[in-house]
Structure formats: C-alpha cells, structure tokens
Amino acid sequence: MDKKFTGLLRTILVTLTALLFCSGPALAAATINGAGATFPYPVYGQWAWLYNKETGVKLNYQSIGSGGGIKQIQAKTVDFGASDAPLQADELDKSGLLQFPMIMGGVVPVVNIPGIEAGKLKLSGATLANIFLGKINKWNDAALVKENPSLALPDTAITVVYRADGSGTTWIFTNYLSKISKVWQDSIGNAKAVKWPAGVGGKGNEGVAAYVQRIKGSIGYVEYAYALQNKLAYSLLQNQAGKYVAPTSATFQAAAANADWAKAEGFYLVLTDQPGDESWPITGASFILVHKEQANAATAKAVLSFFDWCYRKGGGTAEKLDYVPMPEKVVSLVEKAWAEQIKADGKPIWP
Numbered sequence: 001m002d003k004k005f006t007g008l009l010r011t012i013l014v015t016l017t018a019l020l021f022c023s024g025p026a027l028a029a030a031t032i033n034g035a036g037a038t039f040p041y042p043v044y045g046q047w048a049w050l051y052n053k054e055t056g057v058k059l060n061y062q063s064i065g066s067g068g069g070i071k072q073i074q075a076k077t078v079d080f081g082a083s084d085a086p087l088q089a090d091e092l093d094k095s096g097l098l099q100f101p102m103i104m105g106g107v108v109p110v111v112n113i114p115g116i117e118a119g120k121l122k123l124s125g126a127t128l129a130n131i132f133l134g135k136i137n138k139w140n141d142a143a144l145v146k147e148n149p150s151l152a153l154p155d156t157a158i159t160v161v162y163r164a165d166g167s168g169t170t171w172i173f174t175n176y177l178s179k180i181s182k183v184w185q186d187s188i189g190n191a192k193a194v195k196w197p198a199g200v201g202g203k204g205n206e207g208v209a210a211y212v213q214r215i216k217g218s219i220g221y222v223e224y225a226y227a228l229q230n231k232l233a234y235s236l237l238q239n240q241a242g243k244y245v246a247p248t249s250a251t252f253q254a255a256a257a258n259a260d261w262a263k264a265e266g267f268y269l270v271l272t273d274q275p276g277d278e279s280w281p282i283t284g285a286s287f288i289l290v291h292k293e294q295a296n297a298a299t300a301k302a303v304l305s306f307f308d309w310c311y312r313k314g315g316g317t318a319e320k321l322d323y324v325p326m327p328e329k330v331v332s333l334v335e336k337a338w339a340e341q342i343k344a345d346g347k348p349i350w351p
Helices: 003-022 041-055 066-074 089-095 125-132 142-147 168-180 182-187 204-214 224-229 249-256 297-313 315-320 328-341
Strands: 031-036 058-063 080-083 097-112 159-163 200-202 218-223 236-238 283-291
Touching: 031 066, 031 297, 041 058, 041 224, 041 297, 041 315, 058 066, 066 080, 066 168, 066 283, 089 097, 097 168, 097 204, 097 224, 097 249, 097 328, 125 142, 125 159, 125 168, 125 182, 125 236, 159 168, 159 204, 168 182, 168 218, 168 283, 200 204, 204 218, 204 224, 218 224, 249 283, 283 297, 297 328
Parallel strands: 031 058, 031 080, 159 200, 159 218
Antiparallel strands: 080 283, 097 218, 097 283
C-alpha cells in the first residue's frame, strides 16, 4: 500500500476515533448561551467557572437585565433566559416557556453619605418610598432625623440612582414599594421599568453601584453581592414586624422560610415584605426560562445538566456570596417539571 495513502488513512481513523469519544452533549453544547438578570450574575459567574473546570463546558452569559433576557429567550437567540421578575402562567404558556427558581437573594438600598458607615442608617419602608418619590430630598429631613437620632445627618441633597434598563431588580424593588406605599402603587407601580419621579439612571447593578460610589449624597438599590463587592454602605430596613434588620444570608433565608413553592403556579412567587422578626423585606428569587419544546436535545440536556450541577454542588459558592440556595424539596419539584415538560421531538430530555 502507498505510504502516503497509509498515512492519510491512519490520520482519518485517528480523527474519527477522537470524534466518537468526544461525541455527546458536551461536544454538542461545548458552550451554553444565556442572557438576562444582573441580580444573580456574581454567582452565575462563579458557577460557570467551576463547572467549566470540572466538565469543560463553558457558559456564555450576557448580564443585560431581566427584560433583555426575556426578549432573547422568546426570540430563541439564547439557550436560556434569566429574570428576577417571574412571569405569570399565561405569559409562560403564550411563549411556550418553563420557568423555575434558581437562587434567592436580597435587594438593598445603598448610600453615599459622608461619615455614615454601612448598617448605620435606618429606613422605614415609608421613608424609603418618599425618598424615591422625591418627597424627601435632604438627608437631614425631619423623617430621617426622627428614625436616626444618633446619626449626624448632613444638610446634603439626596440624589436618587435607579436602573435605567428593564430590570428584575427594579421589579423586586418596586414590588416592595408598591406594597408599603399606596402613593407609590397608585402613581408609579410595579414593573421592570418605571417612570422615576427623580434621579439619574445607571445600566445594570454595576451601573447603579458605580454612580452611588461617585455621587456624594446618593442612594440607589442593588443586589447585595454588588454592595459587598463595591464596599457600598447599605442601610438597615424596617420589616413588616417593625424590626430594623440588616441584609444577610440569615435575613434572606428568614424571608424565604414560609415560601410555598408547591402551590405556586408556574413557580410564580414573590418574597417581598414577608412576615417574621428577622425577615429582610426586599428578598426575591431569580428565575431561569427555557422553552418546553427544544430543537436540539443535546444542547437542552447540557443546559439542564449545568443547572442540576448548580443545585447539587453550587450551594456553598452561593452562600459565600450571600445568596440563598434553593431548598432540596424545591429542587425536586423543579426537576420533576423538567422531566414532564421539556421535550425534543416529543421525547423527554431529563433525566
């Protein structure tokens, strides 16, 4: 046999063997593509890095806000969308989507007031709403002084910083304000994007954090991990029980403790203004959105395998970043829904 032909045949055989050994979901979906909420981005980034080290599968996640994530999954330009604003059952059905909770955490008011350290400023829900309504515009306003008699609050103008993009963080924040302020509910409402009465807008949790860092006298709202990472001064908040509490894993868990996911149609559940002495009042879950009918079984299986790994092995990482992992009973409900509802060519994807 000709030596050149023999060498070529050997090369072809080696290549085919390698392809056979590398075939399957990991090869078919070497990269998983997702987009959406900035709220869970810190933990998704850590999970992605650890999962890639263990499996070789990469996660490409665009932190563009919940509104963008919903649009992209509806348009089928990504493998999954992420939103902190849960969709109602009829919205899910209209787009052929399955929604499930991935992680829980807290949205926190952050401030830049010279001389005021993290966890020192106390805010009731009513006072917080009036600040964002533009009714309280100085840090030494009588309402703030009454709540904080031990603080030397300056005669400084308040600059409100809000999310300029469609945001699940905004949805959670305005959901809370709508619950504790009728004026807010009637004039502004609860949505991923609202018409703010005052202030400046930043894109993403990152943008809000950056503005608050730069503008003296400012107040904004971000996911707690961003407050920690950027060393922002967060405020205490008065909860439904009348207690001023700090944002911590324990207070997020307290707010989530009574959540009954089994009764939540389409896993739609809102955790703001929950009862309990220790509950953080602006707690929320972040959700993943996937299509029930999948065009590529291997890609769909790779996506679900990643989130299964996050549920099973990502809890410690989540807690280090002050997120609350989903309880095992909720994970069981979610993966049961995967098995029943996610299909390709009429066949189940999971397990």
